[in-house]
Amino acid sequence: MNDMKVRVKSLTKKFGDLLVLDDISFDVKKGQFLCVVGPTGCGKTTFLNCITRLYEPTSGEILVDGEPVDLRKHNVSYIFQEYSTMPWLTVEENVAFGLRIKKKPEAEIKESVDEVIEMVGLQKFRNYYPSQLSASMLQRVVIARAFATKPDILLMDEPYGQLDIELRFKLEDELIGLWKKLGTTIIFITHNIEEAVYISEDILILTNKPTTIKQMMANPLSRPRVVTEKRFIEVREQVTELIKWW
């Protein structure tokens, strides 16, 4: 029981009369890489917002390490669907932003920043401003900022939704590398089934609104994965079958 990082218990969320999340329960193990897939508008973003207390659940609860979430105590990082770099800060300053909030000593900030900037390959762009960077580099900055704080839990809301395929594959591989290296618990949201099958250890499949859990599925594929392999396509089709929201 101790290795449960996140426990979601009978989570229900209504907006007025609109029932979005309907009595959802599941657990996320420490170090798990979970993908949540479901149709657009089914409440994926709402679910993350409940975890971070941006929204108050209508009923049910979410526990982190056995306690209700507290952002000051639990080290949770959230990567939004929208790009969220600060345009007036350089790459380096953006990456350091979370550490400054947490009032880490300068020496430690510098060390962590150097480390993650290298991990995401932005060394050459340290002193650039976001307006000088491409979309994929911006998203790397955001990821570096999230990892710099050494989060226990990383929440990602369709982070690569606006990137083209090639860049997406590249960043997905980077993310898998970071996850393996740091053992962070990741909850990754997407409506792209291929992406979910490619990166995840487990896949949580949601239904249409009012949303319940269709299935929690362990990803049977070993790594490295190749999207064109027969086995990969089989799994992808299996997940597609389960979702079938169209």
Place this chain on the structure above:
Amino acid sequence: MMRKILKNEWTVKIGSAVIALAAFCMLWQAVTVFTGMGDFLPGPAETFAEFFRRFVKPYGKAVLPMHMWSSLRRILIGYTVASAVAIVLGIVMGTYRIADAIVMPLFNIIRPIPPVAWIPLAILWFGIGDASKYFLVFLATFLSVLQNAYAGARSADPVLVGAARMLGANDGFIFRTITLPCAVPYIFSGLQNGLTAAWGQVVASEMIRSSAGVGWIIIRGMDNNDILQELVGILTIGIIGFILAASMRGVEAKLCRWTTRGK
């Protein structure tokens, strides 16, 4: 590579500015030579020569640079005080709903009144000396800067605020690291507009009551039927206005590198 392009861009910019100015002066010259306008309009060469001559030969009691300084000093004081007050008040209004609710209605009534409309009252309240001019410049600057600082403080991107909150930031941190930087470009455009308004205001008030300044030069030129003097006054206003605006842009470019660089 980058540097080369930049250099070329500057060459093109400066080159076209020089050509446009030269064309304008030629047109001006042609009008004075070939039409009856020559009787009331001295040519460009004559005007520029007079402009420089006036650096040593006084208008009234003072040479041209002293008149410039009279006007600039009036701006400097009224403008600086007004900007400081307006920036603080604008940000407070943009941040706290109560302040917004109290000040906004007043502001909405005063804003549409052109600052020149206050000149007679300013003279009545503050006398014909510099105090009334400080007040008028203050008013012109204040209206423009307040509006922009307010809009700026409200422009903070909710995605960025959310991102900072997720990273554990409190309200004070968010204000310092997100609300303020988001407001800076707005404040600068307010300062820029405010400077133009202040400059117009000081000239207008000098034209009504004063004993020195560039506005005074024009009015005295009119009283003496001295067209050349009027033109020198106008030229001076144009040149100083240009320099003020350009230096403000320079400061902005330095402080807001993130909005200008890489575009």
